[in-house]
Amino acid sequence: MRVATIALHTFKESVREKVLYNLVAFALLLIGTAILFGSISVGVEQIILITLGLTSISVFGLLIAIFIGIDLVSKEIERRTIYNILSKPVSRPEFILGKYLGLLFTLLVNTAIMTVGFYAALFYQKRALLLDDLRFLGAVYFILLELAMVVGIAVVFSCISTPVLSAVYTFCLYVIGNFSADLRAFGQETQNALLGTLCDVLYYLLPNFGNFNVITQVAHAEKIPGYLWLGNSLYALLYIAALLGMAVLIFEEREFR
């Protein structure tokens, strides 16, 4: 109950952030311009629209997750509003979980708005929407899973660092996470056993976002394999649980002087 209260409060707080509206408006604008790009790309209009549209959702979702996620905990500490909350019958894990879920809900709503914009652009171009077009929701689902992990990372950094550094660290980890398969491949190629092991450890520790990008597949009407649905969902769930566990452990030890 208290988690839900904090989550709802966090949602209401984050939807008042002006940066959120700027980002969503910009994303919708970019999705709109995808129609223009599509119209000058003979034969691949739809592919251009789908790729650019879904990528916009992913990129702007990432920016929203980072910009709002990093402030989640640090702003409460900086403004000392946390004193009022933690002096109530609210445990620290409840606070972290509530904050996380609140932001996740914000992202869900924003992604939904951007997805509606994407389908509107698709309808404008095709003059119709087919049942088959629902396959793009698969890509949106994976984007959401990815964003849920990014918010988790942002919350961890928000518990230990300043907002600016948290943003930098989260973004770096996101970029690294997109190339973690390359890290493993490098480890397998190298002759140095120690380096190989290190690459392997890092591969398992760092988030692996590579499998979450199915934009190209759905743009080319390829089916998303069943194992990817299950694997990505489980992976995201476990990774988020680990991140939140870490955030709670850090936050439990944190003193507010």
Added chain:
Amino acid sequence: MLALETIELTKDYRLGFWRNRVKRALDRLNFRVEAGEVFGLLGPNGAGKTTTLKLLFRLIFPTSGTARILGKPLEDISVRFRVAYLPENPSFYEHLTAEEFLNYVASLFGLSATERRRRLGELIEQLGLSASRHVPLRRFSKGMIQRLGIAQALINDPDLVFLDEPMSGLDPLGRREVREVILRLKERQKTVFFSTHILADAETLCGRVAVLHHGRLQGCGELNTILRLGVSTTELVVEGPSAEVLAELMPYTSSLVRTGERVRLEIPEESQVQRTLEIILRSRAKLISVNPVRRSLEDYFLQKVGASESSQEVASVYDSS
């Protein structure tokens, strides 16, 4: 029944880049607060008052020692349903209105919608926030924020209220309002624990006080007992005493000031008051007034603080190595 008990409560802060310097903010604090009393924690800035309150709400953690609130250990957050806390210089969500914020706080206590509305209406009315209940908090003055802080602290109708410098930064009207809130709580048998460096507030409100300085407890007890401690003087005003009478009184007085026909005498020893009165009454001089001069809390405070400052024992900063 004990509302609060601190047992050897100690807090060290590690300072410096290598965190190898230790500053003792609170040193083996022991005191007890009975249920239903208004208890004041006094001390100058940096004495350890806020540190004590933050420890009690686990915003920081003790280096050693512990405390019990309403008989429960600090780790037991279920006790928070029965206690309240107003931090020093409180800060709230600026984008919310007073009503939205109080609703949020009430939800954290799991109050039902009906109960929420009732408590909210009562507190908003009681603390004079009716006209500004729909105004965003960013437009609130310091006094209004403080009043809202008290309202949020009382939303759960607590048995024990902790207020950290509740009068700080308030104008005389605001201070009077806060005093009235504390007195109303006292009337309702609630326990109030408040920290302050404004001695007049403590004198007006507190039954018992504890004095902190450099993180150490300098004294704790009934306010009246503390005020009676040491030497209290008696002031006599006499009109038209002769030179012989004054000479006779001289051995008993610590101060003698003549203003026109009147002479003001200070008798330091209570046991000598009777003797001096006899001398005056048997002379032709007219006795105008006899006033026992109570020792003020300020005197006590300065004496305790002075003693602590001169003590080499209080080495608040030392090397851990």
